[in-house]
Amino acid sequence: MPEIGLTRRYRFTASHRLHSPLLTDDQNREMYGKCNNPHGHGHDYEVELTVRGEVHPVTGRVVDIATLDNLAETRILAPFRYRDLNKAMDTIPTTENLGAEVNRRLRAVWAETFADGLPRLEKVRIRETARNICDVTE
């Protein structure tokens, strides 16, 4: 049975400030530019989750969408929505680190959420802006 990919998009709004404790203030300003503003700033983030697997012969679905929505809501959207990502994450909240964090949070509970371990989580895509996009595939 061939596999199919299904992608679902979610949104949340959050603030962040890009500032590394390992860099000086000048280096931080140079590295992150406007994103280093001490007062922070925000984005309307989009999270796209792509799952891959076989289509169930009865339901016609590759994933139980209600379960996926619930997983996204409880693990990603509720903890991040209208939050300061610098406090909600342990790493500098760049698009890359946010992608890795979302990926880690989902994979930590993926197998127990989908009892048989299927479908696979193929890709996490974070759109910080229309021009700043990060894909995580592992």
Added chain:
Amino acid sequence: MTISKKVEFSASHICRSHELSDAENERVYGAAANPLGHGHNYEIEVAIEGEPDPVTGMILDLKRLKEVLEDRVLSVYDHRLLNREVEPFDRIVPTVENIAIDIWNRLDPHIEGRAKLQSVRVYETGDLFAEYRG
């Protein structure tokens, strides 16, 4: 090299399986299980793979692709109730996954010559799409 073409159609569907109870249908499909049906403005993105013809500069004659999409898919799907009017959805549930597979099956035999069908992506809404690669 890949070239992609996007087309749209509107259709209604009912996401209910005869093999599931009412309660199971409600749980699996949510509001989409409403027996009276509902509709979407679907978008199809078809990706064609191949090398451009040295004379025409095209992987596939795009007029021909437009005709195939019109004849094999849009004329069948557009402004229809999929469960009643489009095979195989009298037998299987017209989820976006099954729609993507069916559109692939309708197109693939008609993509000829140096071109090969690479993927069929079907957007049911801006926030949900399925992609099938055969």
